[in-house]
Amino acid sequence: MSSIYSIALSGMNEASQRMLSAAQNIANISTTGSVPTPSSLSGVYRPTDVVSISAGQGQGVQTQTVYREPAYRVAYDPQSSFANGKGFVAQPNVDLTASIVDTIMAAAVYKANAKMLETARDMNKTLLDTFR
Secondary structure (H helix, E strand, O other): OOHHHHHHHHHHHHHHHHHHHHHHHHOOOOOOOOOOOOOOOOOOOOOOOOOOOOEEEEEOOOEEEEEEOOOEEEOOOOOOOOOOOEEEEEEEEOOHHHHHHHHHHHHHHHHHHHHHHHHHHHHHHHHHHHHH
């Protein structure tokens, strides 16, 4: 497989993972859980981020989904069943605006890589047609 194809496909894979991560973060933005203590964990959703690194020349990118740190922020909600004695709960550390920007960027990256595949295909077809 030509390196252009592996680069474009890895870019499309990265964009898909980034879109999935952002969508899950957005879907769980309103969930709450108990504030963790040194002896207990919280059941609150743990947001994720996608980390991309070069896979080497002509190889595209490698991606890894990691948990965001800090995973939660403390909010005051004394009516919640998860509230501690002071009325605080844990909420996922998700910025809605940043997550929406992530989805827009992931869609643009996916489209750009799909166009790169289409262009490479057309170039190969043109090259083969010259030999007919």
